[in-house]
Amino acid sequence: MAISRSLADELDKRRAAAMEGGGPAKAEDRHAKGRLTARERIDTLFSAGTFQETGLHAQHATRHFGMEKKSIPADGVITGTGFVDGRPVAAFSQDFGVVGGTLGEMHSRKICLVLDHALKAGVPVVGFNDSGGARIQEGVGALSAYGQVFYRNVQLSGVVPQISVIAGPCAGGAAYSPALTDFVIMTREHAQMFICGPEVIRAVTGQATTMDEIGSAEAHASVAGNIHFIAEDDAHAVALVHRLLSFLPSNNMMDPPHRIEPDLTVEDDPALDALIPEDPKSAYDVREVIARLADGGDFLEVMAGFAANIVVGFGRIGGVVVGFVANQPMVKAGALDIDASDKGARFVRLCNVFNIPLVTLVDVPGFLPGVAEERRGIIRHGAKMLFAYASATVPKITVIMRKAYGGAYLAMCSQDMGADRVIAWPTAEIAVMGAEGAVNILYRKDLAEAEDRAARARELAAEYRAEFASPYLSAGRLFVSDIVQPRQTRSAIALTLRGLLSKRETRPPKKHGNIPL
Incomplete structure (x- = not known):
C-alpha cells in the first residue's frame, strides 16, 4: 500500500519541527559566539550520513506550571548511534536552545535508552552536556531521572568507554554523570561545571568566589582534577573525542585498535x-x-x-x-x-x-x-x-x-x-x-670523625650507590x-x-x- 501524500507531508512536517530545535535565532546566536548547536555537535562527531536518531518524536511529560502546551522539540536532547572512523558509537547531545536543555523524565529516558543500547551492543558512548539542570516543573521526577542516568553510568563503567564533553553549563547533580564516566573534556570559554554556584556559596558560607575560581575548565583541569582535557571550542572537543577513540577498544571484550605490522622492525635510537x-x-x-x-x-x-x-x-x-x-x-x-x-x-x-x-x-x-x-x-x-x-x-x-x-x-x-x-x-x-640519606644514617660516626665531612659524605655515597x-x-x-x-x-x-x-x-x-x- 502506497503512503498517501498527506501522511508523508505530516511526517516531514513533524520531523522538520523536531529537528529545528530552538529555532534559527538561537542557532545564529550560538554561531556568533563560535559555538555549535546540539545537532551540529552530533554531525561533527559522526561520519556523514551514518547517524540514526532515536526519540526524535518524544513528547515531554511536564503537565504543570504552563508547560502542558509548550513545544519541547525532541525533549531537549538528541540521541542515537552512528559511525566514527568506521566504528559504531552511541551518543547524546543536550540542546540548550530547547528549554535550556533541562532534564526531565522523557529527556532522561532517551539518554538511558542510548546507554542501554551501548551496553548491549558493546559500543562507546559520547555525551555532550549543555543543560540548565533538572527541569523544576517535574519536581522529584527530575531527580529520579538523574538517578536513572547515574545508575547506568555505573553499569557501563569498565564495559564500554564513556566520554563526556562539557560544552555549556553542567550544574548541581548534573555534574555527577560526567564524573562517573571515563574521560571528561571541557570547552575553555563557554562551559561551567559546579555543584554550588558562587551565589549559593556566598549565601551559605559567606565566602566570596567567582565562577572562574570554582567552575571553569582551568580550575577543574589544574586544581580539582575533575576533567582530563581542555578544548578550545566545540570542534576541538570533538577532535579530542576522535583522538581518544583511536586508542580505545569498543568494549572490554575487545583488544585496543593496535596497528601491528607482520614484520616488526627493531632499531636502536x-x-x-x-x-x-x-x-x-x-x-x-x-x-x-x-x-x-x-x-x-x-x-x-x-x-x-x-x-x-x-x-x-x-x-x-x-x-x-x-x-x-x-x-x-x-x-x-x-x-x-x-x-x-x-x-x-x-x-x-x-x-x-x-x-x-x-x-x-x-x-x-x-x-x-x-x-x-x-x-x-x-x-x-x-x-x-x-x-x-x-x-x-x-x-x-x-x-x-x-x-x-x-x-x-x-x-x-x-x-x-x-x-x-x-x-x-x-x-x-x-x-x-x-645514597645521601642512607650515608647519614649508616655512617653517622664515620662522618662525625672525618676532617672534611662533605668530601667523606660524597665518597661514602658513591660507595653506597655501587654496593647497594x-x-x-x-x-x-x-x-x-x-x-x-x-x-x-x-x-x-x-x-x-x-x-x-x-x-x-x-x-x-x-x-x-x-x-x-
Missing part, C-alpha cells in the same frame, strides 16, 4: 642516550623520553594540567597501543604525592579494564615528605598505586631510568607488583633510600629482567609487547577488590 643528564640531581622532561619511545612521537597526554609530577597518556610502540605512566623529574623531582597517586592509579585501572598494556617509566625519589601530605592521607592515596598495579592483568613493562627508591619503587610497578618485564638503564639506582643501589645488584637477584642502553629501550619494549599480546592472567573469584579510596 641513539637520541635516547643523550636525554638523561649525567648529574643524577638534574631534571629533564620525561615527555621527551616518551616521544622517542612512541611510534612517530605520537603521544596523547591525559590530565596534563593536574599533578604534573606524573605523566600519563596513550601512544603506540611497534603498533601496539600502550598506556604510559611516567615520573616527571621537572616537577617535585618526580616524587609521588596524593594527587599524583590518584591520577596514576585511575589511569592504570582504566588501561586494565580496556586491555591496554602499561609501560611505566621510573625516576622516583620516593613519596613526597611533609606534614600536610601525611595529614591528608598520603598512605591511603599512595596505596591506590599499589592496588591498581597489583590488580592489573594486562601486560606490564617497567623501565627504571634513574632513581627508584623506597615504597615508590614498588608503587611504580616493580616485579613484585606484577611487572612482566623490568628493564633498567645503567644509570638506574634501586634502593631503600637515596646498583642495577646489577638487582639484576643479579632477578628483580630486574635486563639492563640495556637507553638506545635499546624502544626495541626491547616493542619485542616484549609483541610477545605478551597473548598474556592471560586471572585473579581469585570475587565481586571486586576493596581499593583504599
Whole structure:
C-alpha cells in the first residue's frame, strides 16, 4: 500500500519541527559566539550520513506550571548511534536552545535508552552536556531521572568507554554523570561545571568566589582534577573525542585498535642516550623520553594540567597501543604525592579494564615528605598505586631510568607488583633510600670523625650507590629482567609487547577488590 501524500507531508512536517530545535535565532546566536548547536555537535562527531536518531518524536511529560502546551522539540536532547572512523558509537547531545536543555523524565529516558543500547551492543558512548539542570516543573521526577542516568553510568563503567564533553553549563547533580564516566573534556570559554554556584556559596558560607575560581575548565583541569582535557571550542572537543577513540577498544571484550605490522622492525635510537643528564640531581622532561619511545612521537597526554609530577597518556610502540605512566623529574623531582597517586592509579585501572598494556617509566625519589601530605592521607592515596598495579592483568613493562627508591619503587610497578618485564638503564639506582640519606644514617660516626665531612659524605655515597643501589645488584637477584642502553629501550619494549599480546592472567573469584579510596 502506497503512503498517501498527506501522511508523508505530516511526517516531514513533524520531523522538520523536531529537528529545528530552538529555532534559527538561537542557532545564529550560538554561531556568533563560535559555538555549535546540539545537532551540529552530533554531525561533527559522526561520519556523514551514518547517524540514526532515536526519540526524535518524544513528547515531554511536564503537565504543570504552563508547560502542558509548550513545544519541547525532541525533549531537549538528541540521541542515537552512528559511525566514527568506521566504528559504531552511541551518543547524546543536550540542546540548550530547547528549554535550556533541562532534564526531565522523557529527556532522561532517551539518554538511558542510548546507554542501554551501548551496553548491549558493546559500543562507546559520547555525551555532550549543555543543560540548565533538572527541569523544576517535574519536581522529584527530575531527580529520579538523574538517578536513572547515574545508575547506568555505573553499569557501563569498565564495559564500554564513556566520554563526556562539557560544552555549556553542567550544574548541581548534573555534574555527577560526567564524573562517573571515563574521560571528561571541557570547552575553555563557554562551559561551567559546579555543584554550588558562587551565589549559593556566598549565601551559605559567606565566602566570596567567582565562577572562574570554582567552575571553569582551568580550575577543574589544574586544581580539582575533575576533567582530563581542555578544548578550545566545540570542534576541538570533538577532535579530542576522535583522538581518544583511536586508542580505545569498543568494549572490554575487545583488544585496543593496535596497528601491528607482520614484520616488526627493531632499531636502536641513539637520541635516547643523550636525554638523561649525567648529574643524577638534574631534571629533564620525561615527555621527551616518551616521544622517542612512541611510534612517530605520537603521544596523547591525559590530565596534563593536574599533578604534573606524573605523566600519563596513550601512544603506540611497534603498533601496539600502550598506556604510559611516567615520573616527571621537572616537577617535585618526580616524587609521588596524593594527587599524583590518584591520577596514576585511575589511569592504570582504566588501561586494565580496556586491555591496554602499561609501560611505566621510573625516576622516583620516593613519596613526597611533609606534614600536610601525611595529614591528608598520603598512605591511603599512595596505596591506590599499589592496588591498581597489583590488580592489573594486562601486560606490564617497567623501565627504571634513574632513581627508584623506597615504597615508590614498588608503587611504580616493580616485579613484585606484577611487572612482566623490568628493564633498567645503567644509570638506574634501586634502593631503600637515596645514597645521601642512607650515608647519614649508616655512617653517622664515620662522618662525625672525618676532617672534611662533605668530601667523606660524597665518597661514602658513591660507595653506597655501587654496593647497594646498583642495577646489577638487582639484576643479579632477578628483580630486574635486563639492563640495556637507553638506545635499546624502544626495541626491547616493542619485542616484549609483541610477545605478551597473548598474556592471560586471572585473579581469585570475587565481586571486586576493596581499593583504599
